[in-house]
Amino acid sequence: MKYLQKLCLSTYTQAYINGEWVHSSKKFPVYNPANDEHLADVPDMGVEDVQYAIMSAKEAFEQWSQTTPKERGIVLKRWLKELEGNKQALAEIMTQESGKPPTESLGEVVYANSFVDWFSEEARRTYGELVPSPVKSKELLMVREPLGVVGLITPWNFPMAMITRKVAPALAAGCTCVIKPAEDTPLTALALAALAHEAQIPKGVLNVVTSSRTNANSVGKLLCTSPHVAGISFTGSTQVGKILYSHCSQGIKRLSLELGGNAPFIVYSNANLQKAVSGAMAAKFRNCGQACVAANRFLIQEQVFDQFVEMLKVEITKSFIQGDTSKNDKCNLGPLINLAQVEKVDSIVQDAISKGAKVILGGGKVTKLGSKFFAPTILTNITPDMLCYTEEVFGPVAVCIKFKTEEESLCVANNSNTGLAGYFFTNDISQAWRVGKKLQVGMVGINEGIISHTEAAFGGVKESGLGREGSRHGMEEFTQIKYMCFGNL
Numbered sequence: 001m002k003y004l005q006k007l008c009l010s011t012y013t014q015a016y017i018n019g020e021w022v023h024s025s026k027k028f029p030v031y032n033p034a035n036d037e038h039l040a041d042v043p044d045m046g047v048e049d050v051q052y053a054i055m056s057a058k059e060a061f062e063q064w065s066q067t068t069p070k071e072r073g074i075v076l077k078r079w080l081k082e083l084e085g086n087k088q089a090l091a092e093i094m095t096q097e098s099g100k101p102p103t104e105s106l107g108e109v110v111y112a113n114s115f116v117d118w119f120s121e122e123a124r125r126t127y128g129e130l131v132p133s134p135v136k137s138k139e140l141l142m143v144r145e146p147l148g149v150v151g152l153i154t155p156w157n158f159p160m161a162m163i164t165r166k167v168a169p170a171l172a173a174g175c176t177c178v179i180k181p182a183e184d185t186p187l188t189a190l191a192l193a194a195l196a197h198e199a200q201i202p203k204g205v206l207n208v209v210t211s212s213r214t215n216a217n218s219v220g221k222l223l224c225t226s227p228h229v230a231g232i233s234f235t236g237s238t239q240v241g242k243i244l245y246s247h248c249s250q251g252i253k254r255l256s257l258e259l260g261g262n263a264p265f266i267v268y269s270n271a272n273l274q275k276a277v278s279g280a281m282a283a284k285f286r287n288c289g290q291a292c293v294a295a296n297r298f299l300i301q302e303q304v305f306d307q308f309v310e311m312l313k314v315e316i317t318k319s320f321i322q323g324d325t326s327k328n329d330k331c332n333l334g335p336l337i338n339l340a341q342v343e344k345v346d347s348i349v350q351d352a353i354s355k356g357a358k359v360i361l362g363g364g365k366v367t368k369l370g371s372k373f374f375a376p377t378i379l380t381n382i383t384p385d386m387l388c389y390t391e392e393v394f395g396p397v398a399v400c401i402k403f404k405t406e407e408e409s410l411c412v413a414n415n416s417n418t419g420l421a422g423y424f425f426t427n428d429i430s431q432a433w434r435v436g437k438k439l440q441v442g443m444v445g446i447n448e449g450i451i452s453h454t455e456a457a458f459g460g461v462k463e464s465g466l467g468r469e470g471s472r473h474g475m476e477e478f479t480q481i482k483y484m485c486f487g488n489l
């Protein structure tokens with residue numbers, strides 16, 4: 001009989017350790033952010049439970065690391081088949097617990113699955129190197145080995161893709177893992193574990209421990225400091241990334257960090273404005289602006305400023321139906337994830353308004369829809385003293401800043417502690433090359449608002465993080481080089 005029952009929200013609400021569903025005496029609730037409906041209670045695990053998960057992963061590593069890359073690829077392909085077969089159910093879970101519109105949830109499943117597909121193949125391309133020796137009697141060989149047990153800490157904004165983007169390369173490399181999903185979206189992670197079980201991923205190779213925000217610190221600290229964990233991969237805020245970086249220093253752990261951004265989106269006067277507006281819509285409003293690569297500061301050259309702002313306003317007004325994404329399929333703009341985010345976005349917008357920003361559209365909460373809805377907003381008359389000039393907004397707010405010259409645009413764009421993504425629109429090929437090279441970011445969209453693809457390296461510079469995910473480089477985060485010198489030949 002098939003292990004997997006119909007994949008729905010109520011099915012998998014326990015943690016998954018060593019191939020089994022595990023209770024805990026304490027639980028925490030999960031809510032639908034669109035309507036505050038109580039979805040489930042899941043285990044609030046503490047350090048003892050996580051210790052058990054780490055030891056299970058350690059034991060599983062003994063065998064998993066000895067499988068061939070081809071065998072691991074086959075196991076990942078089995079998981080992929082389950083993920084593909086449960087696309088709709090996974091999307092529904094994500095919409096329920098994260099509030100993202102159904103079409104975006106389905107899009108995320110496709111994106112998330114692409115990592116499993118990609119790394120199931122990359123497993124077999126973890127090549128070593130035979131280096132020409134400087135000495136006749138020696139051969140110098142370098143091979144890639146799996147790191148060991150890895151701790152994967154993930155955020156709520158892409159509840160599925162941020163997990164597969166880490167788990168797939170980790171497993172492909174021969175690592176085993178302990179996943180700690182965000183407290184707002186643990187049900188997606190548990191559904192992924194159910195499908196991993198169904199795909200017969202061996203016990204202990206993939207573990208999911210759920211914990212509340214209260215326990216996140218101690219659980220995170222244990223993962224970063226346990227001598228049995230070899231590496232940490234984290235996606236989330238720069239603030240938490242810094243805490244984990246500091247914990248990891250104690251054991252000199254391998255660390256991969258995908259942190260916050262403050263993406264500039266520059267529109268030069270020679271750009272195709274219609275394409276720029278389409279790019280802006282995608283780069284700003286996907287997931288209601290809650291993406292680390294979301295456009296955060298729109299820098300518009302003065303000649304086209306008014307026209308661009310007007311076109312963006314028209315596009316927003318005609319495009320969005322905001323509301324309860326879980327009840328109404330037509331809603332394509334959802335709520336923010338929780339009240340803390342609503343307050344943060346609102347305080348940034350109100351700060352700007354109080355300092356003289358002009359509200360072209362929106363400008364506040366939409367309480368008639370629920371407690372977590374924020375209106376799509378356009379602000380102009382922005383000055384450097386406003387929070388929105390420097391802070392990552394993480395909401396549906398387009399902050400529009402006027403500039404005169406290319407030099408000025410780069411100066412403003414690069415005036416940030418973070419450097420994840422940057423976008424610009426131009427029809428001048430020389431300008432495209434110049435600006436692309438000068439932007440201090442890890443990823444650049446040129447005449448394009450959607451840039452994340454499995455095949456390309458995702459990651460940032462400055463305080464946006466360390467390492468790269470996706471692409472062939474994604475494997476490097478989970479492997480280490482061993483050099484072997486054959487002598488006296």
Ligand code: ADP
Nearest residue numbers: 153154155181182183216217220236237240243
């Ligand atoms: P956000 O602000 O977007 O919620 P966070 O960085 O706070 O992003 O959260 C991302 C992930 O980090 C979540 O899984 C969360 O539970 C976890 N987390 C939060 N605080 C800590 C911490 N002190 N140590 C380890 N993990 C943490």
